[in-house]
Amino acid sequence: MNLALFDFDGTITTREMLPDFIRQAIPPRRLAVGKVLLAPLVIGYRLGVVSGTVVRAAIVRFGFTGMPLAMLEAQGVSFAASALPPVMRAEALARIDWHKRQGDTVVVVSGAFDVYLRHWCREHRLALICSTLEHRNGVMTGRYLGRQCVLEEKAQRVRAAYDLSRYGRIYAYGDTKEDLGLLALAHERYYRWQPMPPD
Known part of the structure; x- marks a missing residue:
C-alpha cells in the first residue's frame, strides 16, 4: 500500500x-474595518518581513472572534459546495483518482480550515489533516486550535497520524515553500506538478 499526500490551495485548486473563504465568512462591516487595521501586516507579508503564519493568526483573531460556530459552519458548507468546484485543477483530480484506483491512502494536508475542507474531503472520500479553528460553547474564540498546519507542522502531523514505515511508496504534492516539509517525507515529490529530483 502507498500513501499520497496532497496540499490543497494551489495544488488541488x-x-x-483561503482568502475567498475569509471574505465570504466574515461580516462585511468587520471585513472592511479589518482591511484597514491589518493593512500594515499584509504589506509586511508582501514585502517578506512578516510571516504568513502571523498574518493568518491576526485575521482569524479579528475576523472570527465572537462569531457563532453555527454561522461559520453554514458558511463552510456553502463554500465547499459552491466556491470550490469551479477552481479544481483537472490534473489534480485525475491524479487523486489514479491513487484511489491503486488502493493508496490519499490525504489532503492543508493550512486551510477544516470548517470547509472536511466537507469537500468527505465528498471525495479523502482523509484530511488541516488547521482547525477553536470554539467554546458554540462561539469562535478567534484562535487556532493548536498550531497552524503549515511548514514543518504538516510533516509532523502526518508522522503523528500515519506509520510511514507501513507504506511501500510515499507520494507528495505541493506548490509553495510551506509544503517543503511535507514533500521531504516522500519518495516521489511533485512541486507545482513538476517532479522533483530525488535526494
Missing part, C-alpha cells in the same frame, strides 16, 4: 482559496 488553481489558486489559493
Whole structure:
C-alpha cells in the first residue's frame, strides 16, 4: 500500500482559496474595518518581513472572534459546495483518482480550515489533516486550535497520524515553500506538478 499526500490551495485548486473563504465568512462591516487595521501586516507579508503564519493568526483573531460556530459552519458548507468546484485543477483530480484506483491512502494536508475542507474531503472520500479553528460553547474564540498546519507542522502531523514505515511508496504534492516539509517525507515529490529530483 502507498500513501499520497496532497496540499490543497494551489495544488488541488488553481489558486489559493483561503482568502475567498475569509471574505465570504466574515461580516462585511468587520471585513472592511479589518482591511484597514491589518493593512500594515499584509504589506509586511508582501514585502517578506512578516510571516504568513502571523498574518493568518491576526485575521482569524479579528475576523472570527465572537462569531457563532453555527454561522461559520453554514458558511463552510456553502463554500465547499459552491466556491470550490469551479477552481479544481483537472490534473489534480485525475491524479487523486489514479491513487484511489491503486488502493493508496490519499490525504489532503492543508493550512486551510477544516470548517470547509472536511466537507469537500468527505465528498471525495479523502482523509484530511488541516488547521482547525477553536470554539467554546458554540462561539469562535478567534484562535487556532493548536498550531497552524503549515511548514514543518504538516510533516509532523502526518508522522503523528500515519506509520510511514507501513507504506511501500510515499507520494507528495505541493506548490509553495510551506509544503517543503511535507514533500521531504516522500519518495516521489511533485512541486507545482513538476517532479522533483530525488535526494
